[in-house]
Amino acid sequence: MALSIRAATAGDETHWRRLWAGYVAFSGTELAEDIISLTWSRLIDPAAPLFARLAILGGEPVGFAICQEQLATFFRRPICYIEDLYVDPSARGRGVARAMIDDLIALCRTSDWDRLYWYTERDNAAARRLYDRYSATDDHVRYKVNFGAPAGSGKSA
16 A cells, blocks of 8 residues: 655544544543644644644555644754654554654755654653664753643643
């Protein structure tokens, strides 16, 4: 089956919501409908820095990468942050996640962005086996200050 990666469009909402529900369940989080709708509207708003790429396998969306174009203090050009990357369990092991990362690398190059970066959980061994092929981890440690759980969430993000 042919695999392709493309930008999400307004017509993809139903497919994205199906995949998003799988991602949210996988992460052990609950989100209120208004947050889900807000996220979707941001993804298809050309003025927003948030965007989504969809992986299409056999004509069906099977994964997504949600990213942010960012400006940063140490770089002249924008950078790209992968906030969420998800592949439906039925499509795992077929190179979908790798294709999405390769697609984002190509997008960064054609957009003249300075770098692509992302985080994953320390114990996400399957993802880390793939990610380690692209780059070694660095010495940064993430800190976060939460101001309560996100609205509609079962846990803090």
